[in-house]
Amino acid sequence: MKIATLLVSSLIVGLLTTAATPQDERSRAEAAFAAARAVSPTPLRLDQDRRSWLQERAFEGAVVAEVDDLQAEHWIASAARDARTRALAVRTTSLPDACVDIGLSNCSTATGGYLNIDGRRLSWQLQNGVTPEDGTAAGYVLLTGDDRLRAEVWGHAGIRYEPPTVMRVEGQTYVAIPGRIAGTGAYNADALFRVTPGADPLLTEIDNETWRDADLPALLPTGLEIWKGVAFNYDDESLTARTSLWTSRDGNCCPSGGQATLVFEIRGGRLVLTELLKDATP
Structure with a gap:
């Protein structure tokens, strides 16, 4: 990891130069992402950031070069910070x-x-x-x-x-x-x-984010959604979480769809949602 930290530090110096074209901006952002991921203790979270960046630059009307430049600067700073933290005693x-x-x-x-x-x-x-x-x-x-x-x-x-x-x-x-x-x-x-x-x-x-997109839609009861964070229970071998359920008529403050227990398994490097157990009464 010391070698990786030195390589990242050298790459950061090169990335600090200004790109000349939109294609250069994207290449700079991709290189900055690779540098940040190499020293990050949470590379899967950075992968989520990259997916969000690609979605943002695909929006109609997005100024792609500006989006790429801002993201490159963010990852350059992230790589420098994490390389510094790795070197601490x-x-x-x-x-x-x-x-x-x-x-x-x-x-x-x-x-x-x-x-x-x-x-x-x-x-x-x-x-x-x-x-x-x-x-x-x-x-x-x-x-x-x-x-x-x-x-x-x-x-x-x-x-x-x-x-x-x-x-x-x-x-x-x-x-x-x-x-x-x-x-x-x-x-x-x-x-x-x-x-x-x-x-x-x-x-x-462990990837504990993508279950919302990958697993949750197929398990939600018809007409109900989860709008906020969930309360994980890390106290026993049955990895679960509690959540309220919202309907399309609800305000953000006031879910009316009752409560549910989410049941998870850890498969490989990912948290997988296997069951959604809705409480019998709202």
């Missing part, structure tokens, strides 16, 4: 008072601690701060090591995070960090990682 004694540098400015650490996973210690820290893209934000970071710690995974996609929790599903260990995105939708910013003892990396991201 963090002292254990600094965790209670000082933020690990994951890209939040005006940062304060809300809380922290450690998890014992199969005899291995995994330290964690939650943060509050500011990002240029989103303004007020929250963040998390999980670290391995004894005195000198190395950041394993981190992120700041949400406005609020809760302490990480360990769960075991079908004999496999996972770490989940519940989170919420800003806005009335209170959409999920949860992060989910598989733990593989003895491997490098120790933590591998």
Whole structure:
């Protein structure tokens, strides 16, 4: 990973030059994406960003060169930030008072601690701060090591995070960090990682977003929808979530379609929605 970080740093320098044509802008954005993905602890989330970028540039009336330029700048900044975080050596004694540098400015650490996973210690820290893209934000970071710690995974996609929790599903260990995105939708910013003892990396991201598009439409009762984030239960081996259900006549505030339990499985690297169990009474 040190070699990858050096290569990304060199590539970032080249990407900072201004592109001359719309095609150059797209190539620059694609190269910036590849650089960001190479050092990101959450590459699947970046894949979602890329899909959103391609959809945005396909909109009628979109100024494609501007869309590509803005996205390239975002990924260039992301690559530089994550490469810097990967290179950190963090002292254990600094965790209670000082933020690990994951890209939040005006940062304060809300809380922290450690998890014992199969005899291995995994330290964690939650943060509050500011990002240029989103303004007020929250963040998390999980670290391995004894005195000198190395950041394993981190992120700041949400406005609020809760302490990480360990769960075991079908004999496999996972770490989940519940989170919420800003806005009335209170959409999920949860992060989910598989733990593989003895491997490098120790933590591998699980795709916990695409179930909404890939699995949910076929399971929703006719006339009902899910408009907001769901409440995952990470406390036992039955991975479920609770949600309200909306009809087309409802306001955003006031769902009238009752409640439901969502049942998930983890298949490969993806969270798969297998059942939607609507409560018997609204």
